[in-house]
Amino acid sequence: MNIEFAERMNHVQKSFIREILKITENPDVISFAGGLPNPDSFPIKAIQQASEKVLADYGSSVLQYSSTEGYLPLREYIAERYYQRFGLSVEADEILITSGSQQALDLIGKILLNKGDQVVLERPGYLGAIQAFSIFEPEFQSVALNDDGIDLNQLADTLKVHNPKLFYTLPNFHNPSGVTYSAENREKIAERLKQHQTILIEDDPYSELRFIGEDLPPIKKFLGDQSIMLGSFSKIVAPAMRLGWICAQGELMEKLIIAKQAADLHTNYYSQRIVHQFLTDNDLENHIEKIRQMYKQKRESMVAMIEKYFPKEIKSTQPEGGMFLWVTLPEGMSSLELFDLAAKENVAFVPGDPFYVNGENVNTLRLNYTNSSEAMIEEGIKRLAKVIKQMLNHVR
Amino acid sequence: MNIEFAERMNHVQKSFIREILKITENPDVISFAGGLPNPDSFPIKAIQQASEKVLADYGSSVLQYSSTEGYLPLREYIAERYYQRFGLSVEADEILITSGSQQALDLIGKILLNKGDQVVLERPGYLGAIQAFSIFEPEFQSVALNDDGIDLNQLADTLKVHNPKLFYTLPNFHNPSGVTYSAENREKIAERLKQHQTILIEDDPYSELRFIGEDLPPIKKFLGDQSIMLGSFSKIVAPAMRLGWICAQGELMEKLIIAKQAADLHTNYYSQRIVHQFLTDNDLENHIEKIRQMYKQKRESMVAMIEKYFPKEIKSTQPEGGMFLWVTLPEGMSSLELFDLAAKENVAFVPGDPFYVNGENVNTLRLNYTNSSEAMIEEGIKRLAKVIKQMLNHVR
The missing domain is CATH 3.40.640.10 (Type I PLP-dependent aspartate aminotransferase-like (Major domain))
Known part of the structure; x- marks a missing residue:
């Protein structure tokens, strides 16, 4: 049977992030890719x-x-x-x-x-x-x-x-x-x-x-x-x-x-x-305060690890809340390429590309910090730093 | 502010049935209008x-x-x-x-x-x-x-x-x-x-x-x-x-x-x-069998009451399952008009009109039997019969 779908379906793509999440199903992979709240925060x-x-x-x-x-x-x-x-x-x-x-x-x-x-x-x-x-x-x-x-x-x-x-x-x-x-x-x-x-x-x-x-x-x-x-x-x-x-x-x-x-x-x-x-x-304020403390610690840990391991050329945001921080690589460096290299080192993130309606091959990426332990944050950022340095050396 | 809505919203109406359900919020009203399963069937x-x-x-x-x-x-x-x-x-x-x-x-x-x-x-x-x-x-x-x-x-x-x-x-x-x-x-x-x-x-x-x-x-x-x-x-x-x-x-x-x-x-x-x-x-088969028995009894009760109270000119379906039966009034009689009269007698149903994409002022109506007790079915059908007879006499 030849099915003629509605034209509106030509404009929407399957989520890129969903495809990435498949890679992160491997338990050896440290994932900063998802947008998941920490399950320890669920009451x-x-x-x-x-x-x-x-x-x-x-x-x-x-x-x-x-x-x-x-x-x-x-x-x-x-x-x-x-x-x-x-x-x-x-x-x-x-x-x-x-x-x-x-x-x-x-x-x-x-x-x-x-x-x-x-x-x-x-x-x-x-x-x-x-x-x-x-x-x-x-x-x-x-x-x-x-x-x-x-x-x-x-x-x-x-x-x-x-x-x-x-x-x-x-x-x-x-x-x-x-x-x-x-x-x-x-x-x-x-x-x-x-x-x-x-x-x-x-x-x-x-x-x-x-x-x-x-x-x-x-x-x-x-x-x-x-x-x-x-x-x-x-x-x-x-x-x-x-x-x-x-x-x-x-x-x-x-x-x-x-x-x-x-x-x-x-x-x-x-x-x-x-x-x-x-x-x-229940006291919602009290419940949320616990989540805030949990996420604050994780965010501080990720910011500290980025400071410690990433080359100085790499910029990143320091969010006052929420679940994500945003990394900008040097001009001309592709986060999609970085993603492929990082996957081999068992660490994942979301390349910036799907967040731009026209952009292609951008140099930005998203890191989630809420769903990893501090030990995983350190190890994951270390792995990522290693791959970034490889790419930087290659570019130079 | 002058809001320009999408054209597609011109084609859809708020559910007629929802409007009817407002009438049935009055506890004196016996309602055969909704399409609700009987809450006694919930596990x-x-x-x-x-x-x-x-x-x-x-x-x-x-x-x-x-x-x-x-x-x-x-x-x-x-x-x-x-x-x-x-x-x-x-x-x-x-x-x-x-x-x-x-x-x-x-x-x-x-x-x-x-x-x-x-x-x-x-x-x-x-x-x-x-x-x-x-x-x-x-x-x-x-x-x-x-x-x-x-x-x-x-x-x-x-x-x-x-x-x-x-x-x-x-x-x-x-x-x-x-x-x-x-x-x-x-x-x-x-x-x-x-x-x-x-x-x-x-x-x-x-x-x-x-x-x-x-x-x-x-x-x-x-x-x-x-x-x-x-x-x-x-x-x-x-x-x-x-x-x-x-x-x-x-x-x-x-x-x-x-x-x-x-x-x-x-x-x-x-x-x-x-x-x-x-x-x-749980044994789903066993659970469903209880619902079937409950609905069978209510359906039989409604069919029997229609037989007993409705004038012979009125036709209705005898479903083998499900939740509804369908009543056809004599040609030319409006179920919307009947609805207004019935509301005054505290009994409600859904006039056929919203079920036809082009139809207006049809002579059909839907009755739900799953959500009323047998006593309510008898009383409701009695009230409905009274109004139908009034309308029939008026037409003659």
């Missing part, structure tokens, strides 16, 4: 208690079909936490529970993007967003990321020239670069966007994982309804639950609910109830 | 045990990110059950776990439908499929359902004239009509389709709920890779879990996995593990 016992309790106390009602919008007390909790953390006033009706924040990207693309619409991404940009939006056949524009956030001049030009429908950002502990947008950068982005009809997508899976410095306000604080915020329980409770959310207003929320219903009726309700029970019976 | 204790066990035995691994395709032993279980029930040889690699079978419809539409592509539906057709496919802007053709399945002559004509990309069917205890396709009808559909490039979508959420007669082979048995089958644990375990699957081969499966990854990375893994543990530790 196993508390989840077990919550699972038991919701069934004991609420019986079959937690196993039945439920509303598309999601469990109201969970949405109230999320709205209330936005107020506590940022003084952001959000109603529960402005929260839609999604099957992870990846689904949020799919729903947003679905309701907003016509073929050829302009979408602005950061350069480098989050791979999951590139994948999700690609299906709806937009044209991507990318704007450089600096150490303190987006390049504002480039952003202003891009907004003027391309009149984009969406601008997708990940302002806290950016994936892949680890960059955090400064407070000033956030305010200026809002100022620029207010002069256009561009909707901001403010993806925020990591901001609770800040181990240095203080929380910064979301851009939504300055931009109001023109920003859609995304959140997730994957990094602070457990990713297997696939629980994320969208915070949006008015007609945007109406259309999102329609799209959500057509996509999967509603998000797993048993898990919504379990996570809500977990949040009710 | 609460066994789910509780399974939830506890997977965490106790497998720890944090059941809370981590997992593979897009789904948990391999669960996919093996599903493949093995196809073989046991129908002698259908399917590999685990040909099963993709989805967030309910509603998501299967979204993914299939996404990978196959270009704007204007032809999609064949049954008349009446399943509302969830109409909603999911609508987003991808196809043109719908509908083919009449007879008592023994699809109208084969109409199907042949439609295939010839429109060269459709998809033909979506629900051959067992059809939603909304309760019709089951005969074995002969299934074979003939396969014969017809083999002469075309049309892919069959064989949706099968209900076939395990057969309480009269014997299992019939899926059309895939005669049609092979040209059929995509959909299944679900919603009606035999619990809908809150949002666990369904797609059975497809070759390039279709490859594209579905890419679309699934972009849509939500993977289905809730904790729930996949819980349901697999439940299936391992």
Whole structure:
């Protein structure tokens, strides 16, 4: 049979990272490639208690079909936490529970993007967003990321020239670069966007994982309804639950609910109830603080090992939170080539290439530090340093 | 702000049924409107045990990110059950776990439908499929359902004239009509389709709920890779879990996995593990047999009450399984009008209208019998009979 697939499928590739993860299945490989939270951070016992309790106390009602919008007390909790953390006033009706924040990207693309619409991404940009939006056949524009956030001049030009429908950002502990947008950068982005009809997508899976410095306000604080915020329980409770959310207003929320219903009726309700029970019976702040301490130590260890073993020509970011740091090799050196050599030394990372919508053979790469022990971090960075030095000598 | 939504959103409406369900929130209303399994059928204790066990035995691994395709032993279980029930040889690699079978419809539409592509539906057709496919802007053709399945002559004509990309069917205890396709009808559909490039979508959420007669082979048995089958644990375990699957081969499966990854990375893994543990530790056959007995009694009660109270002009189907029966009022009588009158008598159902892609003001309606007690069935049918008689007298 000759199957004619939809044209939109020509625009999306199988995740490069998934292919890399196959290499990392070899137990001898030390992997800085994945984006996995550390399993030691999962509250196993508390989840077990919550699972038991919701069934004991609420019986079959937690196993039945439920509303598309999601469990109201969970949405109230999320709205209330936005107020506590940022003084952001959000109603529960402005929260839609999604099957992870990846689904949020799919729903947003679905309701907003016509073929050829302009979408602005950061350069480098989050791979999951590139994948999700690609299906709806937009044209991507990318704007450089600096150490303190987006390049504002480039952003202003891009907004003027391309009149984009969406601008997708990940302002806290950016994936892949680890960059955090400064407070000033956030305010200026809002100022620029207010002069256009561009909707901001403010993806925020990591901001609770800040181990240095203080929380910064979301851009939504300055931009109001023109920003859609995304959140997730994957990094602070457990990713297997696939629980994320969208915070949006008015007609945007109406259309999102329609799209959500057509996509999967509603998000797993048993898990919504379990996570809500977990949040009710446990001190979330205390739980997150433990994760922060764990990740801080790992990040410090990786930064120290890079300092110790890497040649001085190699630059890397020093994230204030989150899960990744970003390495820049000398100009002209290919991280894809480095990847192949590193694989032979049993160490893996993600080459920068898939994070650029047009880039090829870039000299950047992403390292994850959350899912390795300190001993593995030292050994892995040592191996990587060895390969980098080989390549440098070869280039010279 | 003036938001320009994607054109595809002009084609999909908020579910009519959801609007109806709001009326049924009034506790005085007897509702035959929803499509809910009976909560007494949910294996609460066994789910509780399974939830506890997977965490106790497998720890944090059941809370981590997992593979897009789904948990391999669960996919093996599903493949093995196809073989046991129908002698259908399917590999685990040909099963993709989805967030309910509603998501299967979204993914299939996404990978196959270009704007204007032809999609064949049954008349009446399943509302969830109409909603999911609508987003991808196809043109719908509908083919009449007879008592023994699809109208084969109409199907042949439609295939010839429109060269459709998809033909979506629900051959067992059809939603909304309760019709089951005969074995002969299934074979003939396969014969017809083999002469075309049309892919069959064989949706099968209900076939395990057969309480009269014997299992019939899926059309895939005669049609092979040209059929995509959909299944679900919603009606035999619990809908809150949002666990369904797609059975497809070759390039279709490859594209579905890419679309699934972009849509939500993977289905809730904790729930996949819980349901697999439940299936391992319990006798599923025994569990399903209890549901069948429960639904058989309710179906018999509703058929008997219709016989007792409804005027003889009213026709209704007598399903051999599943959750619904289908009522046809005399020609010219509007089920929407009946709905409004019935609401005043505190009884609800789903008027036929949303099940027709073009139909307006039809004389058919859907009744659900699985989620009411026998006393409620008697009282509800009595109230409905009263209103029908009023309308009939008015017409005369």
